[in-house]
Amino acid sequence: MPSSRKLTVSRAMSEAIAQEMRADPQTFVMGEDVGAFEGVFDSTLGLLEEFGEERVRDTPISETGFIGAGVGAAMSGMRPIVELMFVDFIGVCMNAVYNLAAKNTYFSAGNCKVPMVLMTGTGGGYNDAAQHSQALHATFAHLPGLKVVAPSNAYDAKGLLTTAIRDDNPVVYMFHKGLQGLVWMASPAGAATEVPEESYTIPFGEARTVRSGRDVTIVAISMTVHGALAAAEELATEGIEAEVIDLRTLVPLDRDTVIESVKRTGHLVVADEDYRSYGLTSEVITSVVEAHPDYLKGPPQRVAMPDIPVPYSRPMEDAMLPNAERIASAARHTTGRG
C-alpha cells in the first residue's frame, strides 16, 4: 500500500524537484540562495546535499541573466527549474519570460521547446510592503505562451510541480510564501496535507471543488482558497451553503467547472490576492457571463486587492487583503442576504 505523510508545501515542492532530478539528469535548479540556504522560502530543501553544486546552483543577483540562461538551457535540451525569489522582482527580468520563454515555441511553429519552470514566491500578509508582497497572478496569465500554476496546499503543490517540470512548455509556478509552512511565518492549517511518497502528477486546467454547496459559488486560488473555506464555514452557520472551487491553475483555466457550479448556485464570488482590476476575478466572471448570461441571479462579486500598492503597516494591509470576512460579506451581498 502506497504511503503518505503530512508535509508542508515547501517540503512537498522540494520532494517533487528531488524526484524529478533523480529521474532525469537534464533537470537542474538555479536561483538566488537555492543552495546552502535551501531557498529563502524553503523550496529547495535537501537538494544541494543530494545533488551538489553543479545541479543546484546559487546564482548571482542577476535575474535578467540567469532567467534568460534558463530559457537557453531549456531550448538546448535541459529542464531548468529557475527560482525568482519574490515575484515582485520580475520587474528586472520580464523580457526573458514574456518575450523569450513565452514566444519562442510560437515563433518556431513548435519546432523549439522551452521546458522551463519559473518558480516564484508570491503574496503578502506579513507586512513586507509593495516590492515584496504582490501576487501578480494576472501579469503572467495575461501573456500568451505561459502556463501559470498557483497551488493552495501541499498535495497540489507536489503534483502540480511534477507536472510543470515534465511539461515541454514554460510554466510559471507561483507559490504563496504564507502557505509554505516556514518556521518564521504563520500559515493556515489546511496548507500542510497528506502527501504520497511516490511521484504523481496533477493535470493542469482541472479545478478542484473543495467544498460543495447549493447557494453560492466561491472561486479562489492559492491563499484565497483558505479564506474562502473559512468564509464558507461562517456562511453555513447563517444557512448559506457555499461551494468552494480551487482553480489551481490560471492557465489553462478550468472555466467548465466554474460554469457548471454557477449553473446550480446562481451566485458567484471570485477571490484573488492579485489586484482587482484587469485580473483573474474579472476573467472568471466574464467567462460565466459571456457563455451563460442567464445563470447569475445576483451581481457577481470580486474580492481582491484594491488597485493600490500593497501597504506596509499592519492595519492597512489587513484591511486591504482579501480575507474570510470580506469573502463572506460578498457572498451575503450577492445572495441578497446581507
Add this chain to the structure above:
Amino acid sequence: MSATKDDLLWMYAAMVKARYYEDTMATVYMEGKKPKFDIGAGLVPGEMHLAAGQEPCAAGVCVHLRNDDTVTAPHRPHHVAIAKGVDLNRMTAEIFGRVDGLGGGRGGHMHLFDPAVNFVCSGIIAEGAPPAVGAALGARMNGRDAIAVSYVGEGAPNQGGFHEALNLAGVWQLPVVFIIEDNSWGISVPKSKSTAVADNAIRAPGYAMPGVRIENNDVLTLYDAAADAVARARAGQGPTLIEVETYRYYGHFQGDPEIYRPKDEVKGLKAKDPIDRLYHYLMDNQITDSSDLEAIAQRCREEVDAAYAFARKSPEPAPEAALEHVFV
C-alpha cells in the same frame, strides 16, 4: 587631504548614532516575536535588514554632502539615512508603520523617502543606481551643482541595471558617486561565488570613470576618496565608483539562521570594529578627549531613544488611509 576635527567628530557621531540605532532596533524588533519568531507578528512589521558594522560607508561619504545632494539607498538603509540627515523621528515611525512616519506607514523600512534631504530608497537590488543618474542629470540640466550618490551592496554590481547606470553616468559625464558596500555576503552567497572579479573597482575604467577600493572598512581612507569623488562630481568632472570593504554584524535579515556563515566570522570582524578604531584614532592623535567623545555618544543615544519613543507613541494609521496617495 585629511579630515578636519569637525568632520572627524561629525563622522564619529554619525557612526555611533547609526550603531546605537541598529542595536536598539535588533532588540525592539523582537518585541512580540518571541519565543517563536513570526515575521508577521509583534511591534515592528515586516522584514528587517540591519547595517551594524557598515557605518563607515555612510559617514565617510555623507560627511561631504549637502541637503540638495540626492542619495539613493538599498534595502539596508538606516545608517545611510541617518548620515544623510533623514528625520529620525519620522523614519522610526515609518519603520513602525505609524501615522507619523515619512510615508504614513505605507512604505516601511525598505521604502524611506525624505524629500527635505533628498533621500530615497528601494528594496530592489541595484535599482537605485539608475535613479541616481537621473537625479544628477536633472541637477546638471538645471545648472545646479548638486550631485547624486548611489548606494548598493556588493551583490548589486551583478545586475544589468547597475552597469547601464554606470555607462550612462560615464558617457554623459554626470555628477554621480557610486558606492558599493562590500560586506562580502549577498544573503547566503559569498562574493567569491557570485562575482567574477574580487574587486569591483576595476570595472570603473570600462565606464570611463575612476575606481577606488577601500580596504578594512576604514572611514578615514574612505573620507579622502569620497572627498575627491564629490569634488570632481561637483566640478563637472564626472562620476566615480568606490567599493568599500565593510562588515555585516547581524544576519541578512533579523531571524536569519545564518547556517551558511562561518561561526567565528563576526567575532573576528568585531575585533576590528570601525567605531572603536575611530575612537582610538581621535584619542591617540589627541584630537579630542574621552569626555568629549562620551558626550557626543550620549547625545546620539538620547536622540535615538527619543526617536523610538516618538514612534511608539505615534498612532496606527486608519486602514482606509491605505487607499490614498496612489496619485496626487
